[in-house]
Amino acid sequence: MVNSLWFKWKKLRLPWRKSFLVGQDLAGNTFWxxxxxxxxxxxxxIVRFDPKTHFSDVQVTPQWHQWLRHVREHPPSIQEQQQDLVRQAQIKQLARLADERWASKPSYLDKPKNQQAPAQFSETPVNETTANAAHPASEPPASTSPETTPQPQPVSTERNTPKGENPWAQASKANPGAEWQPEAWSPNAKR
Incomplete structure (x- = not known):
């Protein structure tokens, strides 16, 4: 009550006064x-703050800062300052929700959880049925209707190899340069 009367008295623009109180912010700073x-x-x-407050700890809101720099003609009201606090709380809430959504998405920098093991080359021939068993992702999708069941397709092979023979051995026999190794370089004498 006494504070509000003092503020009203200081806001009066009497001719003998050198400085006039314009308003105050929610932190208790007064603007003159x-x-x-x-x-x-x-x-x-100017702004006057509590003398016990360190100069670097003084917080001036953007609306009052605009008024101090003559960007804004009229000082902000208490209702406008309270609405700005509500707006800041809403922005913090939206930023927190956006951070949660961003954190829930997988990052390309994370290590994949379901990495497939590197393919192992074996000496035994691989046909289509064993390849599909090793990689279930390459199987065709099953139909959703219960009446139709997928029928196994006959496997067609381009080369007819006997069961016990290694196809890699056959390929190395057909390639005469498979065992070729480069010789060491020996330069000729200078002429």
Whole structure:
């Protein structure tokens, strides 16, 4: 009650006053205007804060900062400052939700959980049925209707190899340069 009366008294623009109280923010800082000796065309604007507060700890809201720098003509009201606090709380809530959505998505930098083992080359011939058993992802999708069941397809092989013979051995027999190794380089004498 006494504070509000004091603020009303200081806000009166009486002719003998040198400085006028314009308003206060929610942190308790007061904002003042006074005639500038150097520039009589406009008033100087300052903020006064609690003398016990360290200068670096003073927080001035953007609305009051605009008013201090003459970007804004009229000072912000208490309702406008409270609405800005509500807006800031809503933005923090939306930012938290966006961070949660971003964290729930898999990152390309993470190590894949379901990595397939590297393919192992074996000496035994591989036909289509064993290849499909090793890689279930390459199987065709099963139909959803219960009446139709997938029928096994006959395996067609381009080369008819006997069961006990290794196809890699056959390929190395057909290639005469398979055992070729480069010789060491020996330069000729200079002429």
């Amino acid at each position: 205007e006074f005639k500038d000796v150097m520039n009589a065309a406009r008033f100087r604007r």
